[in-house]
Amino acid sequence: MYSIGDVAKMMNISTSALRFYDRQGLLPFVERNQAGRRTFKPNDLNFIEVIDCLKKSGVPVKNIASFIQLCMAGDGTLKERYDYLDHQEAVLTDKIQAMQAQLDFLRYKKWYYKTAVEAGTEAVHFLPQTHAVDPETKAQYQRARQNATDLHQLIDLPNQSTSQDQPD
Amino acid sequence: MYSIGDVAKMMNISTSALRFYDRQGLLPFVERNQAGRRTFKPNDLNFIEVIDCLKKSGVPVKNIASFIQLCMAGDGTLKERYDYLDHQEAVLTDKIQAMQAQLDFLRYKKWYYKTAVEAGTEAVHFLPQTHAVDPETKAQYQRARQNATDLHQLIDLPNQSTSQDQPD
DNA sequence: GCTTGACTTAAACCTGTGTTCAAGTCCTAA
DNA sequence: TTAGGACTTGAACACAGGTTTAAGTCAAGC
Incomplete structure (x- = not known):
């Protein structure tokens, strides 16, 4: 389990940016401890890696949020998630x-x-x-x-x- | 001689963006007619082409303005202008x-x-x-x-x- | 002569993407 | 037990890059 500061260092993203992403709905998977602090699981870094990639590709935060929503919805959205990435691949090329x-x-x-x-x-x-x-x-x-x-x-x-x- | 609307169509840039660029010091070479309207010379389009290229390369407007300043200053800044473009080439690659x-x-x-x-x-x-x-x-x-x-x-x-x- | 469309300005407004601030909570180590 | 550092929030702030609005000017065609 990592704190927001740990993740900030590891992913080279500021804590204020991470909190901003959370507010914008990009980090619904992040849990909290008893004190209300964010606790990031190792697997959460995989999500953040995708978010960071999309951001660096120029995708707006709101748009990324819609992809994360698909991710949270379970196997029923696998094809939609593929199509989203396929589209972003085309946009990026x-x-x-x-x-x-x-x-x-x-x-x-x-x-x-x-x-x-x-x-x-x-x-x-x-x-x-x-x-x-x-x-x-x-x-x-x-x-x-x-x-x-x-x-x-x-x-x-x-x-x-x-x-x-x-x-x- | 072209009006701002002509240039907007030709270069595919909105008139409000062109006026904004002018305010930010990107278009010091544009002259005015008796009525105070901007009159763009054919050669001005060469400048706008460079501005557009730098913008599309992600260079901030203020930064582009400094290049345009060099351009207005005469042959004494030729090497500086070359160095500027050389740097932007490296940034872009x-x-x-x-x-x-x-x-x-x-x-x-x-x-x-x-x-x-x-x-x-x-x-x-x-x-x-x-x-x-x-x-x-x-x-x-x-x-x-x-x-x-x-x-x-x-x-x-x-x-x-x-x-x-x-x-x- | 009057309307229409394109132009002018200053100022206000908007969006995206964060950052900063103030006030408070929690944990640890001296 | 108290000081420090890392965390929490909501709200305010900042900044780039325009866009919109309001009020006015100008030239052309009817």
Whole structure:
């Protein structure tokens, strides 16, 4: 049996977050001792692992609560629980693909600035006499990328490792 | 020149979100006409594309504003802008890897419920006489996965396509 | 000239996801 | 037996990221 503090440390979730999840109906399986304190069973960690996974996948708490409700309802909901996870799998793979698309764009912009840094001015990308980026710029990158054997050679600036810390 | 409504449609961002971004300092480059209305230049869409990419990558608005500030400051900040994007690239690849780890876990749970559905009861995964999951269960899945030639055969239940709509 | 639709602002509002606070309970160890 | 630390609750607070509302401006078409 674990206390809320034990679980917080083990799962790397704050106690206030765990209490919040409990209030939102995510932890109906957690029992209490005589003093009213939560006592987590080893098997409860399996539930919390699922909750944590769904949270990290971007599923809202209310939505997770509905899955936990299915879990509490017994074998009659097994197929529903499977379908829920199957759906979340699809949502997550879509999300990963979307992130990958953002990554591709970020890399184009890295190339854009690498090129500009090397030229000493962003003007290398501008239409003559303007401050507007040449619409051909991206196509130019895509051609360069097709011919490139090494993406990093194309987009990475040699790292002189005077790494300033960068806030996020 | 485009109105805020034009840009909203083209970029698939609500006008209220665009005004919010402007208030937060993300659109300092947008000019106004005599009537005080925002007039977006074609080149402004390049900025909005970057903003949208960073937003979709999970970068907070305040943080994006600092990048836009660099953009407005001229060629002296080119290397800083490159470093910013380089950092965001690293953050995003980490994020994608984390998502992939959640996906792996979701797939284990799909297998768990597929197996349970086929058995008609979740008890196939429990330690005898208990409602606690056998700690060996996950290792059992991982072995099955190593031997599996097709992940989907392992974790997907034959789809009888009575697809209930699933809320997200 | 008047209506309509798209724009403007400031301010209020809303949701999700927690965190913090105040007041109290419980257990342990000195 | 008293001090400390970990727990309990409800309520208030915080913060991001918008959305909505109210009141007004502007240009176009009828």
